[in-house]
Amino acid sequence: MATSAPKYEYGQRVRATADLLNDGSFPEASEEALLVAAGAEGEVIKIGTHVELETLVYLVEFGERVIGCFEAEIAPTAA
Numbered sequence: 001m002a003t004s005a006p007k008y009e010y011g012q013r014v015r016a017t018a019d020l021l022n023d024g025s026f027p028e029a030s031e032e033a034l035l036v037a038a039g040a041e042g043e044v045i046k047i048g049t050h051v052e053l054e055t056l057v058y059l060v061e062f063g064e065r066v067i068g069c070f071e072a073e074i075a076p077t078a079a
Helices: none
Strands: 013-016 034-036 041-050 055-062 065-069 074-076
Touching: 013 055, 034 065, 041 065
Parallel strands: none
Antiparallel strands: 013 041, 013 074, 041 055, 055 065
């Protein structure tokens, strides 16, 4: 299990801190294709745990795409 409490909450607005590339999770896009550009804003819609890595994963809705993000890949949007 993840060892820390979630840094972000359900419904919280966040932005991508780096370009998010396809790791093979999106078969309709080529591997390594840009899915979301750095700075894009989205909303946390679910929080889960990556079992093998024992770390938190945030499902973030960026417009029409929902992407699993690690804490280091997102940051809160400006208030």
